Amino acid sequence: MKKSYGVIGLGRFGGSICKELSKEGMEVLALDSDEDKVNEYKEIASDAVIANSTDELALKELGFRNIDHVIVAIGDNIHASILTTLLLRELGVKRITVKAQNDYHQKILEKIGADEIVHPERDMGRRIAHSIISSNVLDYLELSDEYSVVEIKAGEKMKGKTLADLDIRARFGCNVVAIKHGKDINVSPMADETISYEDVLIIIGADKDISRFEKELV
Numbered sequence: 001m002k003k004s005y006g007v008i009g010l011g012r013f014g015g016s017i018c019k020e021l022s023k024e025g026m027e028v029l030a031l032d033s034d035e036d037k038v039n040e041y042k043e044i045a046s047d048a049v050i051a052n053s054t055d056e057l058a059l060k061e062l063g064f065r066n067i068d069h070v071i072v073a074i075g076d077n078i079h080a081s082i083l084t085t086l087l088l089r090e091l092g093v094k095r096i097t098v099k100a101q102n103d104y105h106q107k108i109l110e111k112i113g114a115d116e117i118v119h120p121e122r123d124m125g126r127r128i129a130h131s132i133i134s135s136n137v138l139d140y141l142e143l144s145d146e147y148s149v150v151e152i153k154a155g156e157k158m159k160g161k162t163l164a165d166l167d168i169r170a171r172f173g174c175n176v177v178a179i180k181h182g183k184d185i186n187v188s189p190m191a192d193e194t195i196s197y198e199d200v201l202i203i204i205g206a207d208k209d210i211s212r213f214e215k216e217l218v
């Protein structure tokens with residue numbers, strides 16, 4: 001059966017999730033307390049409703065308990081975001097993803113049982129900072145407070161060398177998990193794999209090791 005989604009809060013973040021899910025053919029119930037926002041999504045989402053998500057009765061009547069995955073994308077109003085998450089949890093929603101404003105907000109969300117907590121501005125800021133430091137860093141994905149995955153375009157220093165020549169694991173403690181050559185992707189590169197200029201390496205490691213790697217080889 002097709003999964004159903006709910007998006008609460010149709011600001012830039014929630015709105016973008018709603019548009020993308022709808023574009024992919026998903027069933028989406030969009031909710032916002034602001035009439036103009038709801039009107040904007042009437043034609044996009046399967047259903048768009050005006051309601052206050054901290055109103056328990058409204059959530060019940062709208063059938064939120066039958067939705068598989070709800071995204072709480074309320075911006076500045078931390079109180080409303082927390083209360084909404086709590087109500088959805090109590091209603092028995094299977095999966096709840098919440099946008100957190102800061103670390104305190106995150107801690108509370110963890111305590112009340114949000115399944116997934118995201119920090120879109122913070123994460124995007126980090127990604128952009130890494131691509132500003134080096135235009136060869138194409139993407140940066142945080143795995144935890146200490147570990148990340150980074151996508152790096154091979155430059156002059158790597159050109160024509162094999163992974164064994166570069167000795168990345170021993171020198172930096174990072175692992176090359178995949179190499180993209182144009183459209184092809186090799187997901188378990190061998191030590192004798194030669195890197196061509198502009199190949200893309202996907203590397204996993206501790207942030208401090210990735211940082212050394214970026215400074216010395218990228």
Ligand code: ADP
Binds near residue numbers: 008014031032077
């Ligand atoms: P962003 O930073 O993603 O643009 P905003 O703060 O602009 O986020 O948007 C958050 C949205 O959440 C707004 O459209 C606002 O009307 C909506 N919102 C805030 N509180 C509630 C609530 N209690 N119930 C429903 N919608 C809410």
